[in-house]
Amino acid sequence: MTNAEPNFYLDEELEATEDWDDDFQTGYADEPDPEDLTTGEMDLAERHQLRRVASLRTELEDITEVEYRQLRLERVVLVGVWTDGTVEDAENSMAELALLAETAGSEVLDAIYQRRQSPDPATYVGRGKVEGLAEIVKATGADTVICDGELAPSQLRNLEDRLKVKVVDRTALILDIFAQHAKSKEGQAQVELAQLSYMKQRLRGWGGNLSRQVGGRVAGGAGIGGRGPGETKIETDRRRINTKIAKLRRELKEMKGTRDTKRQERRRNHIPSVSIAGYTNAGKSSLLNRLTDAGVLVEDALFATLDPTTRRTTTADGRVYTMSDTVGFVRHLPHQLVEAFRSTLEEVADSDLVLHVVDGSHPDPEGQIAAVREVFAEIGATDVPELVVINKADQADPMVIARLRQREPHSVVVSAKTGEGIAEALRIVEGELPRPGVEFKALLPYGRGDLINRLHQQGEITSMEHTGDGTIVVGRANPDLAGELEAYAL
Structure with missing residues (x-):
């Protein structure tokens, strides 16, 4: 006996689906239309497509397996030397180092700092602290130690020999973040130049690898004319790095010519320029988006945007001027980066007005202001008119804002997130633009x-x-x- 099946007609079923909601059909009702996304939102989505996840492991416990894999974040221990300032200054510096380490893609396990008049010339921290650090590394299972300062090659070598793990300094950490976030051809070339300049003095191999010489009967495949002592491997590597540095400098010089041509065109047309500068993660890109609807990438992370963005905008009475977002600054910004990004930072020195953005919710906004002005002095931008923009007013302590306003009389308080104070900031900017003579x-x-x-x-x-x-x-x-x-x- 068979069960009676209902009649099925394809045309009737298709007609029944005509009134279905498109969002229900796709299953992505909350997903925005790609055509409505700004450039910054697309960049942010691309950056978040692949993320390393903490505590995610894929281990094969069977010892007969050929591979043994473990996927996890790099586990790091932070080390600092406190030479001057207060305890709060030392803790703020270590907290910033932890944020830098997390931005680079690591998991911070522990952090220690030592009070000294100056860093130890051999091991950065004292001998006893190195022994204690080795115990911490062994107990936590860390595979990297990050030092809050720039280490000499000898300090780097001595620490690695005693700790038996990789050791990096603050400069290498910042360079790594820049390498992750650089997108434009010029930005990538600038970061690579800074990395090679840093690496050239710190070449090191395990055992006698870098002391090997080309020579002998085979002569490393060089054949006739290649026999003899030859260059050691470290000399060969250093020569290749110097060749690559020279090539990058030539490429950046050509890119600088293009940037200078655009700048001269703006000067010829008497178009004023405004630069947005400040500490990293102070809200510069958010402020640019709020002032000009630029739509650049915004992320709550250190050095989220590196490539400068220039947008053309107009005043209330119709005058045209440009507004540029620049790379963020940080305490002890590596000199290699300042030199490599000099053509980009010249936008600040050549501008008619600098909007110095300060994070009003940061524990030490005065320290941020001082660090940014040190970079201004290094790039020759101290004579450019400056307007201090105290951002994140929706999160900042009113007492801190009042203190900053008293210290910086020529300032304005805004919130790029809520729009508070933006109208007043625009009015001040338009009033300080150079007037025709x-x-x-x-x-x-x-x-x-x-x-x-x-x-x-x-x-x-x-x-x-x-x-x-x-x-x-x-x-x-x-x-x-x-x-x-x-x-x-x-």
């Missing part, structure tokens, strides 16, 4: 609407009156534009 009064024919448009973009119009003979315009203009207006001067 030549006053004029002209009767422009109605056929010269192009001059009226240029006056709106590049000059200041005080009054405008339409008459039967043309438009009487009074205002200020740049010398080039004022020269063209002389033919219609009153």
